[in-house]
Amino acid sequence: MADPMAKISYDLIIIGAGPSGLVAGLYAGRYRLNTLILERIAVGGQIILSHSIENFPGFPGGIATSELIERFKKQVDDLNIPIKREEVLGISPRDGIYNIKTKDGNYETKSVIIASGTQPRPLGVGGEDRLIGRGVSYCGTCDGPLFKNKEIVVVGGGDRAIEEAIFLSGYASKVSLIHRRQGFRASKILEESAKNNPRINFILESVIEEIVGQNKVEGVKIRSLANNSLRELGCQGVFIFVGITPNTAFVKGQLQMDEAGFIITDEDLNTSLKGIFACGDCRKKSLYQVINGCGEGAQAAHSVHKYLQ
């Protein structure tokens, strides 16, 4: 916990300890920058919501996300970069220095890397909020084991939705994958794998209109976009993977962002404020993967190094 009166001055504060923030820390440490990493919830970020990752280069056959993050963290620890669990509330510039206000105090720093990532986007239908933790979930790894031999639905059409459907089919007796379109954004290899899985059935061109149940999920109301028909499907779990929202509210109005709140940077990851950089999933970009988030972490630290010189 920061002493509210202390003004420890850093070369660099990294906000977020997901893959991109950790790699920024690794590079900053090698540049010998006096660096602090602040993390709101848990080291690893969104990736630890997935059980494993198959497409990170260097790990044939895949690796558990918890192990990958442990390896990243070891590299940061070896450079003696501290990681503190504190939520950042705001950044204020003063005389070329930035003051970082957290829930526990204040820090001063010459530069900032925002690697604050994203959180799951809600579906926005009736029953969703009320039934979170009572059958509504945004994380297969966390909650899958609770649905052994139960029937569940998975919502979404990207890589994450299909990966989670496959993972959840290891617990649930039946997984219905509901997607608003015929085609998937997911990579073909995942789509094929789901289609060959006898426990997964596809409900395409369809959307959930309501999640029903009193104290726990009992079913979903599904609207077909093909013929506009409405039907109810009984289930005990609803897993929602319909996109991500950036964790950038603490700099809203200060930095240039797109409408959804993703931070706009140039190729060297400068934001619209000098000395503040952004990398990883909180950035506006076209591919949201661990490997390019890591590449951006290295680039952001490099840009800070040049900026401080």
Place this chain on the structure above:
Amino acid sequence: MADPMAKISYDLIIIGAGPSGLVAGLYAGRYRLNTLILERIAVGGQIILSHSIENFPGFPGGIATSELIERFKKQVDDLNIPIKREEVLGISPRDGIYNIKTKDGNYETKSVIIASGTQPRPLGVGGEDRLIGRGVSYCGTCDGPLFKNKEIVVVGGGDRAIEEAIFLSGYASKVSLIHRRQGFRASKILEESAKNNPRINFILESVIEEIVGQNKVEGVKIRSLANNSLRELGCQGVFIFVGITPNTAFVKGQLQMDEAGFIITDEDLNTSLKGIFACGDCRKKSLYQVINGCGEGAQAAHSVHKYLQ
């Protein structure tokens, strides 16, 4: 070897099997694109000229570059993406298809990723060309063991030069690191490590004017930029790490490049020709590291996937 008459048509041909090209292959395979990788010399590219890498995320304590590349290659092999050893001579567009001419034949493809990397830049002084392989080297890993208990010089001021000086101090009895400036571009952690190494001494603000020796290196003529004096230093080896030149001659005049021949792309890695993408060290960018080359490989494959849809 390609049949000169055959016109096998691919979704994607990746030129170069260094880290960036291999990761592009890994992602292309997961998108189920019919992909071929062409490599001129050896899988791994420039990175295998270094003995090990410390800053690739996921490998605390570092990993031998040969092992890292083997791991990348295994992931590509697992997806049944072929890697052929053929040198690309040119690319010609025809009706939305690209014809790739190699030394051994022709291939047709709907899209191309250029990941052809770089090669070492020569110092450009007298004696250099004549004494290559006779004491002049661009690769510590390759040639270091030949200089056991000998005196050598290392030229350059970036990460690579310092890494190699440290590595070579394990063989040579004395390493003189010659750099034209007082300060280093290398990361501080490397600079400190070299400065604490009793076998490495620094000759700063100095340049080599000539490499001397009849049939093998016998010394170097060093000009001080501080006081313009010239002196000769006896040595048996000269290791040169003064930058890189992109391997892009086969597309010169076709794609937009900077003066040095680095390919100019947008953030999604489109080159100036539709359907041709570039990633890794052959691109104009500000940081040349394995991790961001890998991130770009993923991005390039993603951009191809979108382009083909």
